[in-house]
Amino acid sequence: MDPGFWHERWREGRIGFHQPSVTPQLERHWDALGLPAGSTVFVPLCGKSLDMRWLAARGHRVLGVELSAIAVREFFGEQGLEPTLRETAYGVHHEAGPFEIIVGDAFRLDREALAACAGVFDRAALVALPPDMRLRYAGSTWAALPQGCRGLVLTLEYPQAEKAGPPFAVGADEMQALFGDDWAPVLLERSDILATEPRFIEAGVGALAAATWRLERQPTR
Numbered sequence: 001m002d003p004g005f006w007h008e009r010w011r012e013g014r015i016g017f018h019q020p021s022v023t024p025q026l027e028r029h030w031d032a033l034g035l036p037a038g039s040t041v042f043v044p045l046c047g048k049s050l051d052m053r054w055l056a057a058r059g060h061r062v063l064g065v066e067l068s069a070i071a072v073r074e075f076f077g078e079q080g081l082e083p084t085l086r087e088t089a090y091g092v093h094h095e096a097g098p099f100e101i102i103v104g105d106a107f108r109l110d111r112e113a114l115a116a117c118a119g120v121f122d123r124a125a126l127v128a129l130p131p132d133m134r135l136r137y138a139g140s141t142w143a144a145l146p147q148g149c150r151g152l153v154l155t156l157e158y159p160q161a162e163k164a165g166p167p168f169a170v171g172a173d174e175m176q177a178l179f180g181d182d183w184a185p186v187l188l189e190r191s192d193i194l195a196t197e198p199r200f201i202e203a204g205v206g207a208l209a210a211a212t213w214r215l216e217r218q219p220t221r
């Protein structure tokens, strides 16, 4: 999944991953994380997700990163906000109200870029990446988040041989392998969603589950 793949999807408006409403698992599980209002939440590979608006309405500041300038322009336009632009080594920062979205590559973010983040929300980010990039994503982007940072990761589980990603399948074993030592992932819920996903049924996928994980950055040993 090189950047060109995603740029083309946004240019052509092929953004079936974008949801017209807030992710239900976010609404169900966010408050239990106990993050105070005013704290900053990192939303990697954010697209123009309405989850960012929901997080802001809970009193959070939101730091997103997204490759596509089209997505970020559309996000601010749909929120009726005119962002100010600022360029750094990470990309072009778009800022308005509680939102700061960097048009840039998530893999270029370092500890300094993410130092303010107390929370993190990943929907359709980890599962948007093929296996080798998932390793880099956990080992580089997530590794740059500060100690005590906590959040949710939403995954999909299905037999990968039955359908090509994205979205990719990421099972419990892989969650442990990617995040186990540093983030102590805890499964909060898993539900069968095959009946609501016609594209998976058409592809002949026999089983599909959505899983929600709680992660918290552990102190370094």
Ligand SMILES: C[S@@+](CC[C@H](N)C(=O)[O-])C[C@H]1O[C@@H](n2cnc3c(N)ncnc32)[C@H](O)[C@@H]1O
Binding pocket: 006, 007, 017, 018, 019, 044, 045, 046, 047, 048, 049, 065, 066, 067, 068, 071, 104, 105, 106, 107, 123, 124, 125, 128
């Ligand atoms: C499947 S979409 C999910 C978007 C959003 N999380 C949502 O729930 O609607 C994945 C997004 O990640 C962006 N993306 C892919 N690779 C990226 C990278 N390396 N850095 C920043 N954004 C990236 C794509 O442009 C796309 O908008």
